[in-house]
Amino acid sequence: SRRSWIEDTFCKRACGKFIPACRDLHSFASLPLTPRCCCGRLVGEHTLLETGPSMSSWPGPGTGQQEEWSVECHTQTSATDAYGTIDFQDSAGRNCHAKYVRVAVDAKAEALLQLMRSEWQMERPKLLLTVHGGTENFPLPLKVRQAFSKGLITAAQSTGAWILTDGINTGVSRYVGEAVKTYGTHDLRKRNAVGVTPWGVIDNHSDLIGRDVLRPYQPLGNPLSKRVCLNGLHSHFLLVDDGTLGKHGCQLGLRRKLERHIQLQKIHPRFNQGVPVVCVVVEGGPDIVSMVLEYLSSVPPVPVFVFEGSGRAADLLAFLHKQTAIDRCGEDFLLRIGGMFGLERADASQLYNLLMECMDYRQSVSNVTVDRASPGEQLSTALAWDRADIAKKHILVYGQHWQVGSLEQAMLDALVMDRVGFVKLLIDNGMTMNRFLTVSRLEELYNTQQGPTDNFLHLLVEDVKQTHIPKGYRVSLIDVGQVIEYLIGGAYRSTYTRKHFRAHYNLLYAHCKETGRDSSGPLNKKRRADCTLRPHQSPNSSPSRPPFFRTAQPYKRKQQSSELGDSPLFVYNFNDLFVWAVLQRRQQMALFLWQHGEEAMARATVACKLYRAMAYEFRQSNMDDTTGEQLKTYSMDFGQLAVDVLDRAFRQNERMAMKLLTSEMEAWSHFTCLQMAVSSRLRPFVSHSCTQMLLTDLWTGRLNMRKNSWFKIILSILMPPAILLLEFKSQAEMSHVPQSQEALQFGWDTGRPEAAQEGGHTVVKVPKCTPYTSLPECQSFLFLLYDFYTAPVVKFWFHTMSYLAFLMLFSYTVLVKMEDRPSTQEWLVIAYIISTAVEKTREVFMSVPRKPSQKLKVWFGEYWNVTDFLAIVLFLVGLGLRWDSGSYRTAGRITYCLDIIFWYVRVLDLLAVNQHAGAYLTMITKMTSNMFYIVVMMAIVLLSFGVSRKAILSPDEALSWSLLRDVVNQPYWMMFGEVYAGEIDTCAGDTPCVPGAFLTPFLQAVYLFFQYIIMVNILIAFFNNVYFDMRSISNKLWKYNRYRYIMTYQEKPWLPPPLIILSHMTLYCVLEKCNLFLPLSELYLGQEELKRLHEFEERCLVSYFHEKNQDVLCSQINRVRATAERAEEMGVVMGEVSDRVHFIQDTLQVLDSQLGQLQDLSALAVDTLTLLSASDSLQQEEARLGHCRPITTSRHHVPHSWTLPHGGGGSVDIMPCHTPRAYRSTPPSLLWERLLNDYNVNVNRMLCCKCVVVVLAMERNNLMRLAHTIPFTPVSIMAGEEVSVYTLEEVEAAGPESSIPYWSSKGLSAVLQPLSSEGCLDGGLRRAMLVLCTWAERDVLRVGCVYLVKAIQPDVVCTWQRVFHSDTTLQLCLREIQQQRAAQKLMHVFNQVKPENMPHSPRFLDMSLLHWHSDGQWLTIERNMTGDFRKYNNNTGEEIAPCCGMEETLLAFSHWTYQYSCRELLVLDLQGVGLELTDPSVIRAEDTRYSDDMVFGPSNLGDAAIHSFVIKHTCNSCCENLGLSGERKEPFRPPLLYGDYRGLWVCVC
Secondary structure, eight states, X not given: XXXXXXXXXXXXXXXXXXXXXXXXXXXXXXXXXXXXXXXXOOGGGOTTOXXXXXTTTSOOTTSSOOOOOOXXXXXXXXXXXXXXXXXXXXXXXXXXXXXXXXXXXXXOHHHHXXXXXXXXXXXXXXXXXXXXXXXXXOOOOHHHHHHHHHHHHHHHHHXXXXXXXXXXXXXXXXXXXHHHHHHSOSOTTTOOEEEEEEGGGBTTGGGGOEEEEEEEEXXXXXXXXXXXXXXXXXXXXXXXXXXXXXXXXXXXXXXXXXXXXXXXXXXXXXXXXXXXXXXXXXXXXXXXXXXXXXXXXXXXXOOEEEXXXXXXXXXXXXXXXXXXXXXXXXXXXXXXHHHHHTOOHHXXXXXXXXXXXXXXXXXXXXXXXXXXXXXXXXXXXXXXHTOHHXXXXXXXXXXXXXXXXXXXXXXXXXXXXXXXXXXXHHHHTTOOHHHHOOHHHHHHHHTOSSSOSSOHHHHHHHHHHTSOOOTTOOOOHHHHHHHHHHHHOTTOXXXXXXXXXXXXXXXXXXXXXXXXXXXXXXOOSSSTTTTOOXXXXXXXXXXXXXXXXXXXXXXOOXXXXXXXXXXXXXXXXXXXXXXXXXXXXXXXXXXXXXXXXXXXXXXXXHHHHHHHHHHHHHXXXXXXXXXXXXXXXXXXXXXXXXXXXXXHHHHHOHHHHHHHHHBEEGGGTTEEHHHHHHHTTOHHHHTSHHHHHHHHHHHHTTBOOOSSHHHHHHHHHHSGGGGGGSOBOOTGGGTTSOOOHHHHHHTOOTTOOOOEEETTEEEOOOOOOOGGGGOTTSHHHHHHHHHHHTSHHHHHHHHHHHHHHHHHHHHHHHHSOOOSSOOHHHHHHHHHHHHHHHHHHHHHHTSSOSSHHHHHHHHHTSHHHHHHHHHHHHHHHHHHXXXXXXXXXXXXXHHHHHHHHHHHHTHHHHHTTSHHHHHHHHHHHHHHHHOHHHHHHHHHHHHHHHHHHHHHHOTTOOOOHHHHHHHHHHHHHHTTTOOOGGGTOTTSTTSOOOTTTTHHHHHHHHHHIIIIIIIHHHHHHHHHHHHHHHHHHHHHHHHHHHHHHHHHHHHXXXXXXXXXXXXXXXXHHXXXXXXXOOOSSOBOOOHHHHHHHHHHHHHHHHHHHHHHHHHHXXXXXXXXXXXXXXXXXXXXXXXXXXXXXXXXXXXXXXXXXXXXXHHHHHHHHHHHHHHHHXXXXXXXXXXXXXXXXXXOOOOSOOOSSOOOOOSSSSOOOOOOOOOOGGGTTOOHHHHHHHHHHHSOHHHHHHHHHHHHHHHHHHHHHHHHHHHHHSOSSOOOTTOSEEEEEEOEEEEEOSSTTOEEEEEOSSOEEEEEEEOSOTTTTOOSSEEXXXXXXXXXXXXXXXXTOEEEEEEEOHHHXXXXXXXXXXXXXXXXXXXXXXXHHHHHHHHHHHHHHSOTTOOOOOEEOOEEEEEETTTTEEEEEEEOOOSOEEEOBOXXXXXXXXXXXXXHHHHHHHHHHHHHTTTSEEEEOOEEETTXXXXXXXXXXXXXXXXXXXXXXXXXXXXXXXXXXXXXXXXXXXXXXXTOTTSOOOOOOOOSSOOOOGGGOOOOO
């Protein structure tokens, strides 16, 4: 069984020896906990240890060398105990199942593949995509993520690929799962994402233990745990167990071994190519580089596809792959490697060498296809993937060299594998069916094992041969021909059963047998060319072609061999393949092949007939009903195609469309399209206007009458000279109507050519054997007589009048006394019936089927022929009996009386010609055929009552024939109301009562209730239902049956019985003299006319498909799809444009900054030059002043623009002086200081103004640069939405230490502008969004600051509506603020009581209530924190391992709140940036007195959280400083008394 096979094949591993880890040995003396084994488990977790080792047996730090732990030596194997199905329950709207099994690390790849293929029913892989990358969560750019997700899933789904990942819910495996969710399908058989995951790193893997079970799994991991969860979007998991716990990497060896084994498998049973393997790299660490090198250096090398932009190792590989000169990547690249992975220089250099080795296989990086494969192998791979687009773009290109037979083999593979796209592609690239199709290939197609698995074709062969065929029997084309004849029926003869084909077929396999082949065995590929007979090649011809040839090279036909004749085997190649596709039930292939070749409408009717017959055989064989209905649907599809093509042709040209209906089809047993449609019972086709117009022309013949036709015809029959008054149609008007046998007999059609064979089409011509050619003066009148009397409508009235006269004579014969010798009237009746029998015999022998049995089968298939046969036989029996003079004459007369019933019923067939009467006859026929089962049930009820009644009333009845009559006589008439009231009570009167006579009234009452009330009313209701159903389609049914009536009189001789004998004699003489046998009702066309007809049909077909494609393209769904695709493309383009705009803006900002720096430098240079110039001027002034009197300081205001004074009037006299050399080398700063100290106020003012000018210039430059950095989009200062903010204020109560909080009665207004989209900062209970304050009243918020607005999740609101029936959101927000205020007060007390050696003083942010006016929401608002946001513990009691004093302080605060509140309160879920905290969870012990009250928000988990904290908390140094670590941990018990903590509560108003 499946369960025992998995347990016998796969094992698990468990550690059997405890070896402490090295790090535990060194810290053994100081550790209070038990050390761990090298496998990652504690001593108690080793299930295979019989007794745990003692403390003294563990080796200490000073002991000798430690034994090295290994999987092979220290683990033991046992049967796997974990396999079955995982039920992922991560979302309420999605429920995914995945198969899983726990296997050992050394499991065999063959067994794993057998498990996946056989037990898990995974499809054969045609491509293996192994995805490698980072195992930790990493950000992936949106563009790269979309390209990765869409490309991966598209490649997997279009090629049938398997995807191998690590299967975890982090890193690249998570992105694969998201890709499956976004772009994949939910069908488990099509989701082949396999996760190869280490068993020891799976979180809660003990939940998966079980044999063949369904295990629920919650893929929500603990953020503080080192284990990982399984990704719920994978379909299968191989959980690799090496006996370790919490260690990654053990799965890589088994995964690579499985990949190699899959690579050796065949991509398809018909191909020898292995499964291609492609490695996909996304991000990744240093180990990914060595793994890529292993893939590239393997034999054969595995192509590697790298996603550039994903980060780390992938970016390095992509960067090196694009470099043309590797030596340019030097020291900078090593620094980049070290900075990216945090490696030292030596490690970075080693990794660089690995990257260079990968570049030695540059051709296999970022290249999926293997160029070393031949074109034939590439085409086979594309065939297996069903990727015609790849073949069209990369393989079937101009100039490609192909090996001999590659394209033919590809066409054969495409047909066998049902690849319609490839068949079309090969035909478009020059593959002709004339060159491809051979006997052996067609037989191979019929005997392929792919496709339907029910062997229905073999069952049909058994039905045809009437014998059982053995298993593995090879169906021949002759068998196929017999099956086609069996399905189509009637007079159809397949090409495969004709003599010329049998001769060629036997000669072919005789040649194969001479070469050492058995004709019954399959043809191998080596001798297929020798045993293959092409249309223009004999088996003796030896093809000599070069080993390679180009696709564009024209195909040269071989010389025909005269040994096998000149006629090819397959003249209509697409027809043979089309029939193969239909018999193999490959609908899409059949639809494609139907579009190629000629006679599309005829092939559609043939397919309709074949599918309908196959559906009937399915029902008769009691096979799958679904397949039968599917075949019926296929038949209707092709029938609709035939009707559509006919309608298109009729709209373009009516006469050409009618010629399509009646032209002879040589490829289809010389049937006409109309005959095939009637045989298929394609009623919409026959009832089409085109068909009905043709039938009307056939019915009236050359007569051109519209009104009162029956009166004119009867008058012309009774008075032949009236024929000259009738109007006839011309020869051109009758060109589309097929001529009858009599027209060919008398040769009235003078335009018919000689019988010849032109271009493979036989054109029949009848020689003129008419006796009227010597009478030209009366020829016109004879033509009119012939045209009149050969019209089917005239034949109908002529035969009807004769038949009515016959019925009158027959009625007279049976009504009057029968004499010893037949009277004149009886002789006329005898002559009529005998001549009718001769006509029926002629119909049988003149029918198209060649075998007498087939002729009789076809003839008796008509209902009225059966009644005619019974009537004739019964009359002949009566005629033989009436010649006796004794009692047999009476028997003969009675036989006459019974026989006349059949002849009177035959009148109904004459009424069927009428449109109104024919519809009612159709209803009657339907009612009669469908009431059989109801009549049988009524007969059962009748016999049950009649037998019991007769047995009770007549206990002493003797055996006689009247006994049977008495049983059914009275019960039968009781159904019609005759209850025989006098005989109900048999004991009334003097008649003695028989025993049990009192039961008969009761039985009669029950019988009448069931029979008269129930069964009769059911029959009436059934007839009523049939009537209404048939009335809606009665007109269509009459039009369909009209064909039979018209064809019946079309083929009848024009003289009625008994004069019909003259027509028989004349026809016999003409046929003997001309040696002809002609099929009936077929239109014979010449080669040119037939060519024009086929061209017209092809134009109609092209027009039909063009209109159909236009309708599809113009449909609403396609418009929406096209619009969505265009919108998606525009979105991508807009995204690229936006990225470019941002890049340009950043570049311009950098450029503007650089230009600003240049402006500053230029301004400083100008100022320096100005200062130097002023320095020289001042030196000259100083030299001049050395020779002048002292200058007094002026206190007047000096204007901004000034010059040195010249002249008198209080001015300074300037004397020429020599400038001292000492000032020339003075620095500008010292010079500036000296000038300020030595010169007067005017000079100081001058220099100060100069400095102001310089500063103003620099400020102007800075302002210009600041203006350039502002975005060009104008932003309003007051942008945003108006809100109201309610704050929680404190009022002192009794003293300064106690205060009572209360809410402000009136909210203060503010304007907030959203900065982030809603949802990007969401949490488990709340949704968050960043906002900017642009205005605030009374400084309730700081303008220009960023705040964080939080809203309660909708599902949380719905949960708490049962507690807070109104204003649920408001109540929850108030309690969230109350919770943070309580934690804030506890933190305030904590900061006051903590000792001085605890320097950190954490604090909680202030939180306020917010009312958003636009949508009426109640929210909370707090200041946004920037920096590294961390979480120190959660509300379930789990905490991180502290690494610094601040973290120890925060964890000690939680412990302190528990002790400070006497175990009533506990503050958890500490999180924030540095010392600023937010969103705490104040856990309150449960109290039954307040069970319905929620004080501190929905995150309060109560006693469970407190109990978990008591167990998991580890005291640190801060706990010791607070005096908390000395307390013994006791099991948590809910407190009995509550302290008074009013200062912590907030009154909710």
